[in-house]
Amino acid sequence: MVAITFAVMASIIMNVLDTTIVNVALPHMQGGLRANVDQVSWILTSYMLAMVVVTPMTGLLVERFGQRRLMLGSVAGFVFTSAMAGQSHSIVEMVVWRFLQGLLGASMVPVGQAILVASYPPERRGMAMATLGMGIMLGPVLGPILGGYLTDDASWRWCFYVNVPVGLTALFLLARYVPEGGQSPRPRPIDWQGFLAMAVGLGCTQAVLSLGDQDDWFSSQIIRTLTVVAAASIVLFVWRSLTVDRPIVNLRLLKNRALALGSMGIGLFGLALYGVMVILPFYLQEHMGYEAKTAGLVMAPQGVGAMISMGLAGRLLSRNVNPRAVALAGIALGTFGSYLTLFYNLHIDMGWVIWPGFIRGLGLGFISIPLFTIAFSSLTRQETAEGSGIFNLMRNLGGSVGIALVTTIISEYTQVAWNQMGGHINPYTPILSTVLHGRPITAASAQILARTLSQHAAMRGTLDAFVFVFWGFIIMLPLVLLMGNPKARRSVELVVES
Known part of the structure; x- marks a missing residue:
């Protein structure tokens, strides 16, 4: 069981890390792949989109191929596409390999969970799931740090190459110790x-x-x-x-108000989480002058906050605390942490990045588990698996859409700010004459003015993106308030168990 646990943990951590490890390397990849901000965002978007497409099919794939063969195929394919992504020399090539990486890796988390459940006796499954949960939560913490160190000390390509030794080790253990299971003699039609x-x-x-x-x-x-x-x-x-x-996805279940509202909420959760993970690396490295490893270190506290609050949320729910109250506390923390980012500028102290991120992370942890609890509170055990497909689809879709919208906002509103501020820079502006001490505009001073204008325009575009994330948390509030009280219909313990 130890070997199986290690193999599954290594596979899942490798998969989860790939959603965050690349973030701090994006500015370096932008130069290496000769891409702009919009184009380089597809490195994240294509991966998320592929996971959105394949995740709902996991159950059907298990019925056809079994847990062991599907897991082996997923890990082997993930390792191969990681290596190919690392050697990419154009943005098109990178996006293609990242898309394939997402397709092959989408089933690893749910199938890995199923393998662990089948490998442990009932009395020890809780411990196994807790261990797995801690491994999954380590991803947002270790991803930015590891990505920063690999990017600065080796190359951004090692953010992908690092999967090869980990994946090959997991593949060997999976092939040796994981038994067959889950395959159906009469699989459902696709x-x-x-x-x-x-x-x-x-x-x-x-x-x-x-x-x-x-x-x-x-x-x-x-x-x-x-x-x-x-x-x-x-x-x-x-x-x-x-x-x-x-x-493929049983949308008829959305007639259930709790599931429908919970799925909308988790979509906004994905939007807020992945939106911030795109904004911060470019802001910290391009405008604040941080090295990649430093950017990773100051981004990691958000993951630490999420780990702490997810553990606390689980304890509170196990003591029959109303999930809506926990979720509302999370929304308040997430909103406050996002509100603090609206005061960012080009000269803030490092603490202004660390503490708002930690507070926002606390909020994200307090939101995710109660949303799951409320969304599944009135579903039968037979409906839970199909409801999970909708729930996970919306979470990944929210992240994918959030990445696209955030990069669009940054690009568009940076240009708007450039035009607005640039219109005030001309030889007849009194303030410009004061700045130049009455001297005429030369080629050197014009270059300095253009660079300064570019920095401040990008800062305004970044702030507009933070405003978008801030409102993402605000919109979650009415969704949670409209959800019913799950205690009146089904106990929290049954929901978590199912």
Whole structure:
């Protein structure tokens, strides 16, 4: 059991780390791959989008291939695509390998959990899940730190190469110790039409959000075409999900108010979490002058805060504390931590990054577990697995959309700020004459003015992105208030157990 636990833990930590380890390396990858901010964000977006598409299919894949073969295939594919991503020399090549990495890694967490449950006797499963949970929570803490050190001391490519030795070790242990299980003699049919409609719809939506700012939105024929295809595909996906007997995602469960509101809330949670993880690396390295390892260290307290609050939330819920009260406390902390970021400038102290991040992390931890508890409180055990598909789909989709929207806001509002502030810089502006001490504008002074203007315009664009994250927390408030009291319908213990 120790070998199985180590193998599963290594696989899952490797998968979870890849959602955060790359963040602090993005500014370095931007130069190495000759990409702009919008383009380099696809390195994160493509990975998240692939996970959105495959995660709902995990149960169907287990029925066909079994837990062991699916886990072995996922880890082997993840290791190979990690190595290929590390050797990428163009943004297109990197995005393709990251997308494949997400496709192959999407099943690792749920299948790894199932393997651990099957490997331990009932009386020791709680300990196994607690150990696994701690490993999963280490990802947001270790990711920025490890990514920063690898980027500064080796190369950003090692953020991907580091998966190779870890993955090969996990692969050897999985092949040696994990037994077969989960395969069904009569697997459920796959609704391929619904799956393709979902994949095309989500992919085109992501492309519109990510490329719209570069192509002037609906003045571009490509954006208009992608929008029509996205809308038609999503309508087809919804229709299939509501009419076929065994859809990829059972949207009929959204008639349950708690699940519907909880899924919307976890989508906003993903938006806030991954939105911040995109904003901070560029802000700290491009505008504050931090090294990658320093940026990783000051970002890590958000993960520490999340670990602490998730442990506390579990204890509070086990003592029958109302999940809505815990979630509201998390929203308050997350909102306050995000509010503090609205006062950022180009000269803030390091503590202004650490403490708001820690407070925001506390809020994120207090939000996630109660949302799960409330969302699943009125589902039967048979509905829980399908409800989990919707819940995880919305969390990953929220993160994917959040990344796209944040990068769009930064890019667009930086340009707006440049135009607004730049319009006041001319030879006849009195304040400019004061700054230059009455001397005429030379090529050198013009260059300094342009660089200063660029820094302040980017700072304003960054602040607008933080405002977006701040409102993401605010919007969670009415969703939680509209949720019913789960105690009146089902105990917390049954929800957590299921």
